[in-house]
Amino acid sequence: MSVKLACLNCGQGNRVPRDRLGSHPKCGNCGTLLMKDTPVDISLDVLRKAERIDDIPLVVDFWAAWCGPCRMMAPEFTKAAKTLKGRARLAKLDTEAFPAASTRYAIRGIPLLVAFQGGREIGRRAGVTPADEIANWVGAEAQVK
Numbered sequence: 001m002s003v004k005l006a007c008l009n010c011g012q013g014n015r016v017p018r019d020r021l022g023s024h025p026k027c028g029n030c031g032t033l034l035m036k037d038t039p040v041d042i043s044l045d046v047l048r049k050a051e052r053i054d055d056i057p058l059v060v061d062f063w064a065a066w067c068g069p070c071r072m073m074a075p076e077f078t079k080a081a082k083t084l085k086g087r088a089r090l091a092k093l094d095t096e097a098f099p100a101a102s103t104r105y106a107i108r109g110i111p112l113l114v115a116f117q118g119g120r121e122i123g124r125r126a127g128v129t130p131a132d133e134i135a136n137w138v139g140a141e142a143q144v145k
Contacts, residue, residue, distance in 0.1 A: 002015040002016055002018060003015070003056055005050075006046065006052075007030060010032070010046075011045065012028065021056070022085070022086035035089065040090070040092070042093055043098065051119070056089065057122065058089050058116045059084075059088055059089070059091070059114070059115045061112075062101060062107050062111065070110055076130050077092070078131075084138060112126050122141045
């Protein structure tokens, strides 16, 4: 059985056998790793594609450089990415660089984590969150496909 993943670099849709998610699959278009153990900075256009395509959880940290709590959460988000590798992908979207994201995703405060899977939002969590709580939250929100 395969899963669909959007490349978080170019936005291209890819099919990956589920049993190869932990084997460093790459985008067929640009060669970028599809399953990294670190959060990936993404654009709003790529996020819009990935939220529709991804069969495994995609957790997005909406943040801004001026935000103290966002800077506090960054290392926790990185730790969570290592814990969740192969089970979820973590990405960061700078709300200052992409202000339209605030309207599109009804962002009222940052940092904000939003999880997507299978073409829909499956959960959101506001505020600074420790890595273990992020991993537990993603596991609880994710749907088995």
